[in-house]
Amino acid sequence: MRKLTTMGFICLEDDYKFIYKIAKIEYEEWEDGAFNYIFRPFYNVIDMLPDHLFQGIPGLDLSLKRAVYERKNIVPTFIEERTPSEHREDLWALMEESGMQALNRLEWLIKTNKRYSGDRFFVMPFDGKDAVSYKERSMYDLVRRSDSLNKKLLEIICFGDYLYADDIIIDDKSRLYYYRLLMPMYIREFERKKRLRRCGIEKAKEQNVYKGRGQIKIDPLLFDRVANDYLHGKISADQASLILKISRATFFRRLRLRERK
DSSP states (O other): OOEEEEEEEEEEEOTTOOEEEEEEEEEEEETTSOEEEEEEEOHHHHTTOOTTTOOOOTTOOGGGOOSOEEEETSOOHHHHTTSOOTTOTTHHHHHHHTTOSSOOHHHHHHHOSOOOTTSSEEEEEOOSSSOOEEEOSSGGGGGGGOSOHHHHHHHHHHTTOEEEOSSOEESTTTHHHHHHHHHHHHHHHHHHHHHHHHHHHHHHHHTTOOOOOOOOOOOHHHHHHHHHHHHTTSSOHHHHHHHHTSOHHHHHHHHHHHHHO
């Protein structure tokens, strides 16, 4: 009997735009209509999250520390509360917006640009591996394409990836240590820059020379490629924003400007 399988990552975003990969989620559906949802939590990331940021995955008792949670022929709470059911009146309009021909609630959750307002979760598509291992001669090699070593290290830590370099190793044994070391440093520097920026704006306003925040620079060729993928339902707005390293609001604003040209 043939089986359809859809896979994604349950993620959440903090106030500083860091993405935490919480669990892998799989949906299996057979020709006879039977289905199964499978959750595989990433405790290496979950265990370092503060309570104000993460209170668990709805419908799962993570205190049991199971490697796998299954819901056979039952739509789990996580899916139920943030996806349309087959009885929803505007179902086909929602599916058309996401480029779908048949209802697959996990696929819809991956593709949609809509977010559930009850928490910080969203779902990214499975990219072929649970985690990436970076192998560098030095951790400073990481900043060749990044303006902040601290930020790059935190991106690796929060997303559940690994770094193996001569001067630092980030794995499941050291992840919590480096998170507690680097995150407070990043937050202090972030807040310091925000205060300086706010003071600079106030001073510019007093001198009547404030022109507002400059537009974020985005590679136009990259934006066109990402925008086309989004408009054809290949990626969600969350994925587009992550690729372009901008907020969802900025992505939609730039998309509207692009369509007016």
